[in-house]
Amino acid sequence: MSDRSEREAGRSFMPKFDDKGLLSAVVVHHETRDVLMVAFMDVEALNATRETGVAHFHSRSRGKLWKKGESSGNILKVHEILVDCDQDAFVLSCTPAGPTCHTGARSCFYRVLQDDALEPVKT
Amino acid sequence: MSDRSEREAGRSFMPKFDDKGLLSAVVVHHETRDVLMVAFMDVEALNATRETGVAHFHSRSRGKLWKKGESSGNILKVHEILVDCDQDAFVLSCTPAGPTCHTGARSCFYRVLQDDALEPVKT
Numbered sequence: 001m002s003d004r005s006e007r008e009a010g011r012s013f014m015p016k017f018d019d020k021g022l023l024s025a026v027v028v029h030h031e032t033r034d035v036l037m038v039a040f041m042d043v044e045a046l047n048a049t050r051e052t053g054v055a056h057f058h059s060r061s062r063g064k065l066w067k068k069g070e071s072s073g074n075i076l077k078v079h080e081i082l083v084d085c086d087q088d089a090f091v092l093s094c095t096p097a098g099p100t101c102h103t104g105a106r107s108c109f110y111r112v113l114q115d116d117a118l119e120p121v122k123t
Numbered sequence: 124m125s126d127r128s129e130r131e132a133g134r135s136f137m138p139k140f141d142d143k144g145l146l147s148a149v150v151v152h153h154e155t156r157d158v159l160m161v162a163f164m165d166v167e168a169l170n171a172t173r174e175t176g177v178a179h180f181h182s183r184s185r186g187k188l189w190k191k192g193e194s195s196g197n198i199l200k201v202h203e204i205l206v207d208c209d210q211d212a213f214v215l216s217c218t219p220a221g222p223t224c225h226t227g228a229r230s231c232f233y234r235v236l237q238d239d240a241l242e243p244v245k246t
Contacts, residue, residue, distance in 0.1 A: 038212035089161035
């Protein structure tokens with residue numbers, strides 16, 4: 001198989017990082033399935049996540065490895081990593097230890113766009 | 124309020140594009156809530172999505188506006204756009220007209236990482 005068909009149809013884990021060495025990671029709640037946050041992973045964050053079972057990302061603003069919850073304690077325990085067709089995006093199905101958002105919200109997605117303004121999501 | 128606190132806590136829609144003019148867009152199925160795909164939007168894709176109610180993205184590989192389903196017909200009708208805390212990621216809650224993945228799969232996330240290999244997701 002070509003690299004592309006192996007990547008799309010095969011069993012080989014061949015994560016595809018972009019020109020900055022990153023891929024997309026979407027965190028969903030393992031039980032409610034709500035989308036909790038979206039971030040980026042580099043190879044270091046991916047390895048740390050797989051080794052520890054706790055979600056790690058690459059902080060683009062700080063330019064370094066970011067263990068989610070390292071200061072707040074609100075870690076994300078990873079149950080499953082789903083991989084998309086071209087292996088440049090993952091869904092991490094997680095159990096959060098507390099609110100995922102740094103604002104204290106359960107999810108970072110606490111607003112919905114209505115016309116030209118943001119409104120709180122009904123929960 | 125500062126720009127940051129208005130962006131995080133306010134009602135103003137202030138999408139935050141990165142240094143390539145992109146932000147992350149996660150598509151979830153409006154009814155099943157499965158994550159269907161992850162892509163990027165630039166301001167052109169965001170405007171086209173809001174104007175038409177059909178999901179548009181920015182294709183990084185082709186470097187241009189990408190109406191999802193423009194060749195396959197498998198468009199995504201957008202019901203809601205959720206916006207995250209720092210407004211650099213959206214969740215699009217959509218009704219798909221057909222399989223979302225170009226492989227014919229319902230979702231691009233049809234494999235799960237188990238140990239070092241990918242296995243089909245049970246559906």
